[in-house]
Amino acid sequence: MLSTLARKFTFFYWITFLSVVIPFYLFGTYYVKDILESTEKEKIQLMVTTLKPILALNLSFNQTKEVEKILQSVLKEKSIQSIEIKSQLINTKLNKEIGEHTKCHTYTTDIIDPFKSKAIATINVVHSYEYLATLYEKINKVLIFIFLFAIFVFFIFFISMKEELNALRVIADAFQNYSLKKHISKITTTSKTTEIQTITSTANEMIENISSYLVKLEAFNTDLEKQVQEKVERLRSQEKMIVHQSRQAAMGEILESIAHQWRQPLNIIGLSCANLEMEHDLGVKNDENFKNKMDIISKNINYMSSTIDDFRDFLNPKSKATEFNPKQTIEAVFEILKAQLEHNNISLTINSQEMIEVYGIENEFKQVVFILVNNSKDAIKTLQKENPQYKGEITIDIVNEDANNLISFCDNGGGIKEDIIHSIFDPYFTTKFASSGTGIGLYIAKNIIESRMHARITAQNNSKGCCFRIKQDINVKDNI
Secondary structure (H helix, E strand, O other), X not given: OOOOHHHHHHHHHHHHHHHHHHHHHHHHHHHHHHHHHHHHHHHHHHHHHHHHHHHHHHHHOOOHHHHHHHHHHHHOXXXXXXXXXXXXOOEEEEEOOOOOOOOEEEEXXXXXXXXXXXXXXXXXXXXXXXXXXXXXXXXXXXXXXXHHHHHHHHHHHHHHHHHHHHHHHHHHHHHHOOEOXXXXXXXXXXXXXXXXXXXXXXXXXXXXXXXXXXXXXXXXXXXXHHHHHHHHHHXXXXXXXXXXXXXXXXXXXXXXXXXXXXHHHHHHHHHHHHHHHHHHHHOOOOHHHHHHHHHHHHHHHHHHHHHHHHHHHHHOOOOOOEEEOHXXXXXXXXXXXXXXXXXXXXXXXXXXXXXXXXXXXXXXXXXXXXXXXXXXXXXXXXXXXXXXXXXXXXXXXXEEEOOEEEEEEEEOOOOOOXXXXXXXXXXXXXXXXXXXXXXXXXXXXXXXXXXXXXXXXXXXXXXXXXXXXXXXXXXXXXXX
């Protein structure tokens, strides 16, 4: 309602005017009116009180003509409409013409004989408030004049301020329609007032500065977007390199595992072939021995083929997230690393509650298991350099606790120094020699656990070594 300056000015102007005029009108209509009427009554009473001794004296001496003269002189008073004296000697009433709606008041009193101290006549005076009505009309005319004068002053002021108010409205509309995406033209006003000109020039200067700032901001955003894109491309390239390095490291471990697992079958096949060759050279033919050797060769070849299938499944790039049994997945990885672990006198134990399933990409989880087990193996091998008889232990516990699936990888490899344990998941951070590690294994494991499985991985030392703990909500699939 009062959203503009002109409306506010109009509202408060008339509120102020009416708050002054209305009380003044009510005061004049009721309070002053009562005062004037009371004053008029007191005036008539005073006049009659003054005339009573003269009238009493003339009536005592039977001077009726004098009494009539006095009454006629009294009747000349404008407010007196009629005057009447009633007595045994005289009964006189003098009247003026009274309007039909004229308000009148009658004052009656006794005339006392000054000699006998008793009433000898009664006087009735009727006076009107006609002249007061005239006075009220004049007051109303004054109020109407004041009202018209107020309207006149309002329009004069409004017309004189019209340009200033229009100028302020133009400035307000310009800023109300302001938008970072919308161009604002220069504000022009016809007002000559110094204050309005100052506001207009300041507003135009502000608009010009904003426009200039927006041009610079747009250029900055374009440049920033370009830099961000270049940075993203660089990070993607680095990520590809990290993944490539991780794959190379994994492939090295896998090749080493293949070498360990194939060494014994190859020796057996080699010995069997050498035995058959020797029997052939000696001309000794034993069908049963030949058949047994061929069965041995066939079984070992099948074992080697099965090993290749296990590695192929490990490297299969499945990308669909599913629910899977972590114990079975860990056992599959153990089959790949079994030869290396046995070669390094390391035992692996899996403790699992029944029917526990986690959510994620199974082959990616295999990679995490591969990284964690290899880290434990390397830590144990470091202790075995000082004590070759040291028996390594890796224990994996899979439990459900407080609506979470918990998978713990614990070893007896001596643990991690407390001053660096908070940095082990950083990229390229390693405690190994440059030829032994790249420092990206645990970084990749952390990324897989957090971004792909929506879980958490933490590390802490225990009395024998280090424990890596993976924690995933059992309802994680529903919350994604």
